[in-house]
Structure formats: structure tokens, C-alpha cells
Amino acid sequence: MAINKEFESAKNWYINNYKEFSAGLNGLSKSFFTPLRENAIKDLGKLGFPTTKNEEWRYTNISPLLKNNFIPAAASREISLHFEDIKNKLFTGFEHHLLVFINGIFSEELSSVSNIPSGVIVDSFGKLLRNNPEVIEKYIDNFNNVQTAFDALNTAYTTDGLVVIVPDGKVIDKPVQALYLNGDDENNVLISPRNLVIVGKNSHASVVTVYEPGAEQKYFTNITTNIFVDENGNLDLYKIQNESEDSYHIEKVDAVQNKQSVFSHYNILFGGGLVRNDINTAMNDEFIETNYYGLYLGNNKQHIDNHTFVDHAMPNCVSNELYKGILDDKAHGVFNGKIMVRKDAQKTNAYQSNKTVLLSKEATIDTKPQLEIFADDVKCSHGATIGHLDDEAYFYIRSRGIPAELAKSILIRAFANDVVEKIKIDGLKEQINHLIFEHLHRIEI
Amino acid sequence: MIKIKDLKAEIEGKQILNGLNLEVNPGEVHAIMGPNGSGKSTLANVLAGNEGYEVTGGNVTFFGKDLLEMAPEDRAREGLFLAFQYPIEIPGVSNSTFLKTAINEIRKYKGEPEITAKEFLQLMREKSEILGMTDSLINRSVNTGFSGGEKKRNEIFQLLMMNPKLALLDETDSGLDIDALKIVSKGVNEFRSNDNAVIVVTHYQRLLNYIVPDFVHVLYKGRIIKSGTKELALELEEKGYDWVTNGELQETAV
Numbered sequence: 001m002a003i004n005k006e007f008e009s010a011k012n013w014y015i016n017n018y019k020e021f022s023a024g025l026n027g028l029s030k031s032f033f034t035p036l037r038e039n040a041i042k043d044l045g046k047l048g049f050p051t052t053k054n055e056e057w058r059y060t061n062i063s064p065l066l067k068n069n070f071i072p073a074a075a076s077r078e079i080s081l082h083f084e085d086i087k088n089k090l091f092t093g094f095e096h097h098l099l100v101f102i103n104g105i106f107s108e109e110l111s112s113v114s115n116i117p118s119g120v121i122v123d124s125f126g127k128l129l130r131n132n133p134e135v136i137e138k139y140i141d142n143f144n145n146v147q148t149a150f151d152a153l154n155t156a157y158t159t160d161g162l163v164v165i166v167p168d169g170k171v172i173d174k175p176v177q178a179l180y181l182n183g184d185d186e187n188n189v190l191i192s193p194r195n196l197v198i199v200g201k202n203s204h205a206s207v208v209t210v211y212e213p214g215a216e217q218k219y220f221t222n223i224t225t226n227i228f229v230d231e232n233g234n235l236d237l238y239k240i241q242n243e244s245e246d247s248y249h250i251e252k253v254d255a256v257q258n259k260q261s262v263f264s265h266y267n268i269l270f271g272g273g274l275v276r277n278d279i280n281t282a283m284n285d286e287f288i289e290t291n292y293y294g295l296y297l298g299n300n301k302q303h304i305d306n307h308t309f310v311d312h313a314m315p316n317c318v319s320n321e322l323y324k325g326i327l328d329d330k331a332h333g334v335f336n337g338k339i340m341v342r343k344d345a346q347k348t349n350a351y352q353s354n355k356t357v358l359l360s361k362e363a364t365i366d367t368k369p370q371l372e373i374f375a376d377d378v379k380c381s382h383g384a385t386i387g388h389l390d391d392e393a394y395f396y397i398r399s400r401g402i403p404a405e406l407a408k409s410i411l412i413r414a415f416a417n418d419v420v421e422k423i424k425i426d427g428l429k430e431q432i433n434h435l436i437f438e439h440l441h442r443i444e445i
Numbered sequence: 446m447i448k449i450k451d452l453k454a455e456i457e458g459k460q461i462l463n464g465l466n467l468e469v470n471p472g473e474v475h476a477i478m479g480p481n482g483s484g485k486s487t488l489a490n491v492l493a494g495n496e497g498y499e500v501t502g503g504n505v506t507f508f509g510k511d512l513l514e515m516a517p518e519d520r521a522r523e524g525l526f527l528a529f530q531y532p533i534e535i536p537g538v539s540n541s542t543f544l545k546t547a548i549n550e551i552r553k554y555k556g557e558p559e560i561t562a563k564e565f566l567q568l569m570r571e572k573s574e575i576l577g578m579t580d581s582l583i584n585r586s587v588n589t590g591f592s593g594g595e596k597k598r599n600e601i602f603q604l605l606m607m608n609p610k611l612a613l614l615d616e617t618d619s620g621l622d623i624d625a626l627k628i629v630s631k632g633v634n635e636f637r638s639n640d641n642a643v644i645v646v647t648h649y650q651r652l653l654n655y656i657v658p659d660f661v662h663v664l665y666k667g668r669i670i671k672s673g674t675k676e677l678a679l680e681l682e683e684k685g686y687d688w689v690t691n692g693e694l695q696e697t698a699v
């Protein structure tokens with residue numbers, strides 16, 4: 001009962017705040033999006049926040065998150081920064097277009113997008129909503145399926161986010177980097193980015209989303225990301241989550257793919273106190289390829305939950321999933337990988353692997369593959385391993401004169417390698433390798 | 446150089462080494478032969494400091510220091526090197542990064558300056574040439590995706606790069622084709638000098654035609670039951686182990 005009361009009062013907090021929030025929307029209030037917000041608030045009332053009785057949230061108790069009354073960032077104060085302040089948060093070493101969001105709100109001054117091929121849109125969700133809502137309306141309508149309280153919360157409170165729209169037959173010359181700098185020194189804020197990435201027929205795009213802390217105070221980042229990859233399109237979406245350990249981070253990614261398209265999602269997780277990702281892909285046609293690569297690092301008391309879902313609805317599609325975790329101290333990981341192979345999805349090839357290394361006795365992981373197969377001519381494999389660093393390899397390295405701590409670093413590098421190797425942007429790969437050691441407080445190799 | 450006295454060791458509660466004695470001096474090559482499971486790899490692992498084995502008796506001194514007290518990395522820094530029977534793959538760490546790290550850790554321990562990039566490259570070139578190793582093999586991740594023979598060759602490459610005082614070679618010849626066997630032997634002979642020593646563990650006399658030993662020992666049930674010169678290896682090849690082990694059985698029966 002006590003728990004339900006807490007969940008109820010959190011729900012009411014966000015419902016009651018909405019009036020004041022929407023009154024402050026000004027220029028945004030007349031757009032097509034406003035009715036969606038209002039519906040979302042109703043949905044939130046109906047859905048309520050999930051407790052651990054909900055099977056999908058069995059291992060993740062969100063009550064620490066709900067104890068805080070986060071203030072919607074748009075209603076909070078404006079923060080102005082200089083490029084010097086954000087420079088060290090960026091991933092460099094590769095050319096990119098840059099969009100910077102402070103507490104989820106686009107900063108034109110800090111961003112630099114230039115020489116975009118004609119017809120391609122790399123812009124802010126809020127700006128488009130204000131000036132050209134028709135550009136995003138049709139896509140948003142397609143994705144408007146609020147399923148969880150967090151989804152509803154995002155829809156109600158979002159004001160901005162990354163929009164990339166690549167029309168048919170176009171290629172963006174360099175990756176788009178979206179840096180989210182989160183947190184406010186004076187308030188505990190709710191940050192609600194809404195990302196939309198649309199890749200047209202025969203088009204290519206590479207997008208890097210980065211979530212970094214910008215303040216000491218607690219905050220809650222609640223993201224909704226919508227992806228559509230049309231026929232023969234190709235999208236690489238990198239997420240690098242390096243939030244503060246006092247923060248809460250939840251993202252729901254919904255991807256829809258058309259014929260012969262390729263979508264690769266790279267989910268690299270370093271920070272966050274309580275982290276939950278839901279990554280869903282619907283395969284709408286044949287010969288689609290979906291890749292999920294994940295690397296999660298946890299220490300102290302971090303709680304990191306990844307729920308992935310691939311929906312094989314049509315024949316001849318391939319999905320590839322490789323999730324690896326390194327957990328130290330009292331960190332807790334959750335992996336739930338669902339693969340649905342529907343009746344018509346013959347000749348499906350689905351591969352899933354989740355491996356976790358526990359560096360301490362108190363680190364734990366709950367891992368669960370969830371295969372639901374209704375077709376008979378399919379190839380599906382899945383595996384999960386939980387272990388410690390390999391003793392024989394540890395000895396081998398030390399027998400070359402390398403001290404114990406450095407030997408562990410080498411083993412960590414070796415363990416993470418097959419995920420890191422998948423990163424196609426070299427400059428990014430190097431920095432990820434570096435962050436692995438920084439985050440685990442270990443000597444770099 | 447190394448003095449092994451009455452060494453006893455077990456793994457998972459099972460006694461493997463049963464009072465083993467061996468002394469090796471600078472400039473010497475000792476071959477250790479013996480049937481499968483007799484404890485050859487156990488000896489090599491115990492000397493190199495594998496924590497999976499528990500030493501239950503005896504002592505080992507290495508240049509007068511108590512070897513068994515040292516961590517594996519310190520044994521390497523003091524000059525001991527084990528070429529593994531089954532080398533380990535380390536994806537994501539290149540051979541050159543690995544070796545540079547190893548060499549510098551050893552230098553740090555000895556209070557020597559780090560190896561310069563130029564010196565290191567030169568050393569790599571010189572040693573890889575002896576073993577006919579291609580650049581691509583050297584730049585790849587340690588042993589990752591290497592064939593069995595390439596892994597063994599890489600162990601010898603590491604040996605030459607690190608230039609220890611005592612090399613323990615655990616069946617470095619197994620899995621090598623004839624040409625590779627010659628190349629690897631050439632590498633070992635290149636390494637040999639008056640102030641270092643080699644212990645080769647092998648099943649085949651053939652290797653000893655290339656790496657000529659000063660002494661040959663037969664290890665059986667965790668002890669050295671016979672020692673001789675290189676002729677002993679030929680005799681073993683001809684007559685098998687029964688010939689020595691039978692005598693041992695009678696001895697213990699009495």
C-alpha cells in the first residue's frame with residue numbers, strides 16, 4: 001500500500017504540474033502536438049507508473065526515482081553556456097554536425113550544422129514545431145502510440161530534441177552528434193528529449209547521441225526516440241550515456257524498418273544511477289537487418305536495465321544482438337532480450353548474446369532471453385553468460401611481467417572488444433575505449 | 446640459476462608433483478620428457494606462479510631468491526619466462542602494445558628507463574625476422590584467431606622480445622609443421638647464451654635434434670625418475686617409457 005501511495009503521488013505531481021507547464025508553452029501551444037500532450041496526460045493518469053509487479057519492471061524498482069518531484073526543465077530557468085564550457089563533453093576526432101541541448105532545449109549558439117545536402121533536415125524538434133510543424137507531423141502521427149507512463153510523460157512535457165530527416169536517395173556526409181547536457185544547479189529537473197530520425201529510401205545516416213551531466217543536482221532524463229528506416233536505407237544510431245550517478249535515465253526507442261533496410265543501434269552506457277532502456281524494432285517487410293550492440297558498465301550502486309525487442313513479422317530478416325556488461329562494486333544489471341518470430345516470418349535468422357563480467361562479489365545481473373517463435377523454418381540462437389575475469393588469461397598476462405591491476409585492464413579491454421569493434425567511427429571508438437577505463441577507475445591500456 | 450628441492454604441488458586437492466628435484470645452471474639446456482599427465486605442465490605452471498596450483502612442500506630458489514614467494518609478474522621481472530602449451534587469446538590488444546607494456550613493466554621494476562618507440566620498433570623488426578613473422582601477424586591482437594602453429598611461434602617471439610634468464614618451453618613443438626619446428630628451434634638457439642638457460646618440455650625427440658639438450662629428464666608421477674644426456678631421449682624414443690617406469694614401479698613396490 002505504501003508503495004502504491006508513493007506511485008500515486010508521483011503520478012499526481014506530474015499531472016498537476018501540466019497546467020502550469022502548458023501555460024508556459026507560448027509559441028508551441030498552437031501546434032498539432034498540443035492535443036497529443038493532453039492525451040498523454042490522460043494516459044499517464046490511466047497507466048500509472050509501473051511497479052515491480054509489472055513483469056516488464058520486475059527487476060527495476062523506480063520508487064527512488066518517484067520520490068523526487070522533478071520540475072519540467074522548460075519551466076525551469078534558462079542556462080547559457082559558452083562553447084568552452086561544453087567542449088570537453090563532446091566526442092571529437094571525427095568530423096560531425098553538432099546540435100547541443102541544455103536540459104533538453106536546443107542551443108542555437110552552441111550548435112553548428114553546415115553544408116547539409118538540400119532537402120536533408122538536421123534541426124531542433126522545438127524549432128520545427130514552432131516554425132514548420134508539417135515537416136514532422138506525419139512522422140509523429142505514425143509513432144503516436146503511448147504505451148508506458150514514461151512515454152506519456154515524455155509526450156506531455158517534451159519541448160525539444162533532435163530531428164534528422166534524410167529524404168530518399170540522400171547521404172549525410174558526416175555523422176550528426178547531438179550533445180545533451182543535463183542538470184541544473186538550482187532545481188531538480190525533468191528533461192524530456194524527443195528524438196526523431198527518419199532515413200529515406202536508399203539513404204544513409206549516422207547519428208551519435210550523447211548524454212552528459214551539466215550540474216551536481218539530481219535530474220531525470222526521460223527520452224523518447226522514434227526511428228524510421230525506409231527501403232534500402234541504412235542508419236547507425238549511437239547512444240553514449242554518461243550521466244551523473246545521481247541521475248535517472250530512461251529511454252524508449254521505437255524503430256520501424258522497411259524492406260532491405262539496415263538499422264544498427266549502439267548502446268554504450270557508463271553513467272546514471274538508475275538506467276532503463278527499451279529498444280524496440282518492428283520489421284515491416286522482408287530482407288531487413290537489425291543490429292543491437294550494447295556495452296554497459298556499472299560501479300558503485302548503479303542500476304542498469306536494458307530491455308530489447310525485435311519483432312520479426314516478415315520472412316527473410318536477420319537480427320543480431322550482442323550485449324556485454326562489466327559490473328563492479330554493488331552495481332546491478334538487468335538484461336531482457338525479447339525476440340518475436342511471427343507465423344509468417346519464415347527463414348528468420350535471429351542471434352542474441354548477453355555476456356556479463358562481475359568484477360566484485362556484490363555485483364549482480366538478472367538476464368533473461370525471451371524467445372517467442374511461431375514460425376517453423378527459422379534459425380534462432382541465444383546465449384547468456386555471467387562470469388568473472390578469466391583466471392588463465394589473467395595468469396598469462398601477469399606471467400609477462402604485467403602487474404595485476406594492469407592485467408585486469410587488459411582483460412576488460414579484451415572482454416569489451418567485440419562490441420567496441422563494431423563502432424564504425426574510429427575517433428569515437430578510441431574515446432569509448434578510454435572512457436571504459438576512466439569509468440571503472442582503472443589504468444588504461 | 447634455479448634450484449628446485451623436493452617440490453610438491455596439488456591441484457583441486459589432487460597431488461601432482463611428488464617431491465621433484467632439479468637444478469639448472471646458466472648456459473644449460475634441460476629437456477623434460479614424460480608420459481601424458483605426469484606433471485610437466487604442472488611444473489612449468491608452478492614455477493611461473495599460476496595460482497590455480499597449490500604448493501604443498503619443498504622450495505625453489507631463483508638466483509638465490511625464494512621463487513615461490515613471488516607474484517607471477519615478479520617472477521617474470523626476475524627473468525623467468527613460460528612459453529605456454531596453450532597460449533591465450535587477447536582480443537583488442539595488439540601484440541605490439543602487449544609487448545611494449547610487458548617490456549616497460551620489467552624495465553620499471555629494474556629501475557631502467559622505458560624503451561623508446563624507435564628502439565622498440567627496431568627490436569620488433571629484428572626478432573620477427575628471425576622467426577619469419579609477417580607485420581600483419583605482429584600488428585594483430587595477441588594470438589587472436591592465430592592458428593595453433595602461429596600461437597606457438599608467437600610465444601617464441603615474446604621470448605626473444607623479453608629476453609629472460611630462464612625460458613620454460615611447454616611443448617612448444619606440438620602442433621608445428623616441420624618448417625615451423627625448424628624456425629622455432631632457430632629462435633630458441635638464437636636466444637641461448639652462456640648466461641641464460643632453457644627447460645624444454647617435449648614428447649618428441651625430434652625437437653632435440655634442433656635444440657640440443659645438455660640433460661634429459663624423465664618425469665613420471667610427479668617426480669624425476671631418470672636423468673641422462675641427449676642419448677636418453679633417443680633411447681626413450683626407441684623403447685618407450687615402460688622401460689624406465691617399470692623399474693620405478695619395482696622400486697616403489699619394495
Ligand SMILES: Nc1ncnc2c1ncn2[C@@H]1O[C@H](COP(=O)(O)OP(=O)(O)OP(=O)(O)O)[C@@H](O)[C@H]1O
Nearest residue numbers: 456457459461479480481482483484485486487488
Ligand atoms: N585444472 C585441473 N583440475 C584437475 N586436474 C588437473 C587440472 N590440471 C591438470 N590436472 C591433472 O594433473 C595431472 C598432470 O597434468 P599436467 O598438465 O601437468 O600433465 P603433463 O605432463 O603436462 O601432460 P601432457 O603431456 O598431456 O601435457 C593430470 O592428471 C591432469 O589431469
Ligand SMILES: [Mg+2]
Nearest residue numbers: 485486487530
Ligand atoms: Mg602438458
